[in-house]
Amino acid sequence: MSEGGTTLLDAIERETGADPAWSVLWLHGLGADGSDFVPILPELVRRDWPAMRFVFPHAPMRAVTISNGARMRAWYDIRDFDLANRADEQGVMESVAQVTALIDREIARGIPASRIFLAGFSQGGAITLAAGLRRSVPLAGLVGLSTYLPGATTAAAALVEGATAQPLFMAHGTGDPVVPYAAGEQTAAWMRQRGFEVEFHRYPMPHSVCLEEIRDLGDWFSARLAAG
DSSP, X not given: OEETTEEOOOEEEEESSSSOSEEEEEEOOTTOOGGGGGGGHHHHOOTTSOOEEXXXXXXXXXXXXXXXXXXXXXXXXXXXXXXXXXXXXXXXHHHHHHXXXXXXXXXXXXXXXXXXXXXXXXHXXXXXXXXXXXXXXXXXXXXXXXXXXXXXXXXXXXXXXXXXXXXXXXXXXXXXXXXXHHHHHHHHHHHHHTTOOEEXXXXXXXXXXXXXXXXXXXXXXXXXXXXX
């Protein structure tokens, strides 16, 4: 199955009610799959929210350089531990195109871009930010957890008019050994400097997600949903 010439990724879907009026596309991290964040829904979703569709796509299988070329689900190859050279640009752009195709499918299903959220953890968060910069038709919001902006030195050139209308929730663990906390903080500052409305949270945790973070994210979603 394809959308605009791009093959649609397989995904797990969960709907919180009939005829969902909002969608959330949630991108997992390196080596995981779409099932990784399905278990948080009972803690995240609130009773007063409108019906929503959560889409958890599976990243493609690809060889990952820092894992000695082992094949795993990854949104892009990780070539180096240094963040500045970590992500391969071609892989990032391929994943941005695949995620855009999933967004377009939600729009075709009757949910406008203004009611679609794009969220991601770690690698998935990097793709969320990279895709968000390129959205001339803004989404309802972006969520980047324990992540960073890939290709930050060239990212400014990718920023299009309209993209900064998307509110951004970011969260990071102060003890993260995979994506250093400073990288998340610097990314939040970079996005703010370009005009994004950024809500940034820090937690005493490693490269993971905690209950307090889910509650804070729920508050942020509630505010966005209330704004309509």
